[in-house]
Amino acid sequence: MTAAVDVAGDDLVEGDRVELVVGAPAHGGHCVARLGGEYGRVVFVRHALPGERVTVEITELHRGYLRADAVEVHEASPDRVAAPCPYAHPGGCGGCDVQHVAPRAQRDWKTAVVRDLLARLGGLSGERIDALDPTVRELPGGPLGWRSRIRYAVDAADRPGLLKHRSHEVVPIDFCRIAHPRLHELDITARTWPGVDAVEAVASTGGDVTVLARRSAAPDESVLAEADGETSLIAGSPEVREVAAGREWQVPADSFWQIHPAAADTLVTAVLDLLDPQPGEICWDLYGGAGLFAAAVAARTGARTTVVESSPVGVAAARRNLADVPGVEVVAAKVDAALARRRITGPVDLVVLDPPRSGAGARVVRAVAAAQPRAVVYVACDPAALARDIKTFAGAGWRVESFRAYDCFPMTQHVECVALLVTDDVTVT
Numbered sequence: 001m002t003a004a005v006d007v008a009g010d011d012l013v014e015g016d017r018v019e020l021v022v023g024a025p026a027h028g029g030h031c032v033a034r035l036g037g038e039y040g041r042v043v044f045v046r047h048a049l050p051g052e053r054v055t056v057e058i059t060e061l062h063r064g065y066l067r068a069d070a071v072e073v074h075e076a077s078p079d080r081v082a083a084p085c086p087y088a089h090p091g092g093c094g095g096c097d098v099q100h101v102a103p104r105a106q107r108d109w110k111t112a113v114v115r116d117l118l119a120r121l122g123g124l125s126g127e128r129i130d131a132l133d134p135t136v137r138e139l140p141g142g143p144l145g146w147r148s149r150i151r152y153a154v155d156a157a158d159r160p161g162l163l164k165h166r167s168h169e170v171v172p173i174d175f176c177r178i179a180h181p182r183l184h185e186l187d188i189t190a191r192t193w194p195g196v197d198a199v200e201a202v203a204s205t206g207g208d209v210t211v212l213a214r215r216s217a218a219p220d221e222s223v224l225a226e227a228d229g230e231t232s233l234i235a236g237s238p239e240v241r242e243v244a245a246g247r248e249w250q251v252p253a254d255s256f257w258q259i260h261p262a263a264a265d266t267l268v269t270a271v272l273d274l275l276d277p278q279p280g281e282i283c284w285d286l287y288g289g290a291g292l293f294a295a296a297v298a299a300r301t302g303a304r305t306t307v308v309e310s311s312p313v314g315v316a317a318a319r320r321n322l323a324d325v326p327g328v329e330v331v332a333a334k335v336d337a338a339l340a341r342r343r344i345t346g347p348v349d350l351v352v353l354d355p356p357r358s359g360a361g362a363r364v365v366r367a368v369a370a371a372q373p374r375a376v377v378y379v380a381c382d383p384a385a386l387a388r389d390i391k392t393f394a395g396a397g398w399r400v401e402s403f404r405a406y407d408c409f410p411m412t413q414h415v416e417c418v419a420l421l422v423t424d425d426v427t428v429t
């Protein structure tokens with residue numbers, strides 16, 4: 001069924017087509033439209049741009065909203081471009097969300113999303129958001145060929161590919177356009193992978209390339225396989241060399257490292273600019289990974305710096321990479337447990353928080369605020385989680401003093417934000 005713009009949409013089913021005018025972008029890689037007027041049902045539309053008149057195909061029905069893909073464009077935005085990737089279309093690869101958007105307009109899109117989240121979830125006024133200027137900044141290197149780490153899923157016919165949006169279905173591909181050119185040269189996608197669930201490839205800033213194959217633990221093999229399956233090294237070395245913050249790093253190919261080749265240095269610069277570490281200041285680097293921010297801060301402070309990291313490979317990497325940095329201690333623990341069980345205790349002057357997508361959460365935020373550091377820098381890969389945590393900080397008397405946003409993930413909906421939080425209530429001892 002294809003319906004006109006003003007239908008309420010109560011009797012729609014998946015696969016139905018409706019004509020719509022698309023509104024503002026929202027968190028999640030889609031724009032918001034409404035069926036049946038201003039107060040009608042919300043439709044989250046992928047593959048469209050604000051202001052466009054499109055025909056959408058309904059992909060999911062939910063109680064309060066629908067999801068849909070724009071399948072025909074009747075009035076195109078001036079920011080619309082042809083997607084550089086042939087797999088970026090409705091029903092195709094779900095890895096990228098904004099291939100159809102001009103790169104400058106992708107950053108405008110993400111800026112609008114960050115502003116909306118800071119207001120709606122973070123509780124910041126429009127005036128305060130204007131003053132913080134969360135304009136998303138470009139990283140060097142262009143919108144393609146930046147992805148230094150990629151995970152291909154393997155389908156039932158043993159072919160590698162990337163997943164459809166909100167699906168476990170594998171889309172076989174020749175190569176991923178946003179992947180680093182050194183990863184295009186590998187033959188991963190030209191062959192089949194019997195008995196393998198996923199193939200991971202890394203092209204490091206130090207010039208190394210590593211390929212790992214993962215196999216889930218079968219129930220009858222649990223004695224041999226680790227809990228999360230087995231990993232075999234297909235090419236390269238199990239550790240790769242990364243270059244960042246004026247140092248060389250040896251990082252296990254399967255542990256966390258910033259994905260965009262320019263991200264580590266960009267974020268280190270932002271953290272140092274905002275935190276302004278002074279000699280003698282004590283720092284916690286929470287969710288520290290291999291210790292990227294700890295190394296940079298400790299070089300300024302020359303004082304005690306504590307990394308808290310829960311992944312065993314991350315802890316081992318931090319201990320090895322920071323062995324030559326005086327005053328650095330690496331605590332193997334979950335951040336909330338380390339704070340609650342007083343495995344790390346104050347006094348502390350500076351805190352770096354760089355949690356995974358779920359954010360630090362209220363318990364960690366309250367414990368950090370209670371420790372009364374001079375300043376907290378929050379590095380966030382999910383602006384919604386950041387905005388929620390900003391609101392918790394505000395409840396404890398803290399405010400956002402400075403804010404930066406970076407396009408560390410071009411062609412996707414993702415954006416990296418860095419917020420400086422301060423309070424006037426620090427007790428001077």
Ligand SMILES: C[S@@+](CC[C@H](N)C(=O)[O-])C[C@H]1O[C@@H](n2cnc3c(N)ncnc32)[C@H](O)[C@@H]1O
Nearest residue numbers: 256287288289292309310311334335354355356
């Ligand atoms: C976004 S990464 C940041 C790593 C590091 N700051 C960097 O930029 O390289 C988040 C890190 O937190 C770790 N992690 C996730 N949950 C954690 C938790 N509850 N407690 C401690 N570390 C955690 C992950 O293993 C990962 O290394």
